[in-house]
Amino acid sequence: MKVLQIINSLGTGGAEKLLLETLPLYKEKGIIVDLLVLNGTNYPFMEELKALNCCKIYSLGSHSVYNPVNIFKLIRYLYEYDIAHVHLFPAQYWVVLAKTISFSKIKLFFTEHSTSNRRMELPLFSILDRVFYSSYRKIITISEGVNDSLIKHLRSGKKNIVILNGINLIKVNLAKKKLTKDSLFFHHNNKLLIQVGGFRKQKDQDTTIRSLQYLPSNFHLLLVGVGEREKQLKNLVIQLKLEDRVHFMGVRKDVFSILKNIDVVIVSSHQEGFGLAAVEGMAAKKPVIASDVPGLSEVVKGAGVLFELGNAKELAERIQELLGDESLYNRIAQACQLRATQYNIENMIQKHIDLYQEVYASI
Structure with a gap:
């Protein structure tokens, strides 16, 4: 089982910090989990992760994360992994579109990190989000508050699973x-x-x-x-x-x-x-x-x-x-x-691994 974590960048933020902390621990548990960033700017978190030498790190360049060319750059990586675990917008949209046009069989996971965002305030995005979220096999929400907010936004929560964040x-x-x-x-x-x-x-x-x-x-x-x-x-x-x-x-x-x-x-x-x-x-x-x-x-x-x-x-x-x-x-x-x-971050990681293995077993 090979898992690819995908995020906009490793700038400052909770989602970014979480990847910095978890990627080395997956390796300790014998799970292959690598990282792809849309923007590979060498932020401090990126420097720390490179120094740990715990996973492969792919970058799509240093252009804007909102550039649609990312869709096509993503495609080759979707054939190399069994599961893609995506974080944040617009990576959330680009990965779905890349999978759709490439006919890749990779299984998609998404973690929702926030109780609110600008898309939730716009009716058009409410419709689009329902389409894009539906392309993910599992949607991980990091707290009950996030889960409730997302259910309200999507009018459904059947794919959601709450896995609380953790720290080391x-x-x-x-x-x-x-x-x-x-x-x-x-x-x-x-x-x-x-x-x-x-x-x-x-x-x-x-x-x-x-x-x-x-x-x-x-x-x-x-x-x-x-x-x-x-x-x-x-x-x-x-x-x-x-x-x-x-x-x-x-x-x-x-x-x-x-x-x-x-x-x-x-x-x-x-x-x-x-x-x-x-x-x-x-x-x-x-x-x-x-x-x-x-x-x-x-x-x-x-x-x-x-x-x-x-x-x-x-x-x-x-x-x-x-x-x-x-x-x-x-x-x-x-x-x-x-x-x-x-x-405890160990509890969070084990729940992620259990979820990955559950989906991988059905491939």
Whole structure:
């Protein structure tokens, strides 16, 4: 059985991070799983994966992922594998079209990573999506929230199977607390907040930044990530005169180590299919405060703390409550760490393999 994972690129994002983490583990289990990217730009995740030398990596070039020429470039690879596991749009459409015109017998899987997207808001795409999703043998949804949203959009869920995302708990546990607050240019009396995630419309770093207006001056925010909204966020920081308290960290390979040095993890998002950053924070035994939105709230509720989407003042209040009450802080941190054990990446991978083998046996 040979499986090909197909995605737009290995830029920053939850789906991309998931492939970086899972591909080496498939190899350990003796399963041939390779990767194809529509755009092979050497992003940090791509560099990390190449260094691991755990799978073949194919690239269709460096042109736009929306270029229809990708359809024809995909065809040759569909003959070489038994199963193609696709992630994200437009790869989702291009693979179906490539299979259709090539008459390849490859079986298609698709993972839906989000509770919402622009296509769901347009009637025309609602019809097109029903056609394209129907071409997949199995549709994996990464949370109950994502599953409910997709059923509503497609008016059917008969091909859906919920397989919760996971993280590499061993990596988190082994991460060294090698950094100190001094090494991060902060005084020991400062309180450190962090939000990890791409600077995209889906995320809501704006609210996290605005919350600092309601917090004492010794509260600092680390923003880990890059993206098209970086300039807007930096302008907001300047507008609010928070340049000394908001720190843009870029893409970091030592996120787990950083997490072990901060005080509170914040995941502020307009929408989130799952919330890998939340689980990573919980696994590092840090209290997580997150937006109360589908998918994300499912992961955090009952362990971490939720706040109303976009409510910067409430977010600040939740932060102060945690850091002003040591007993509450420790209780939430312990609950978060326990919750993270439910999202072991090994469980997720085994469920994927079982699904692959089930379909492969019917070929």
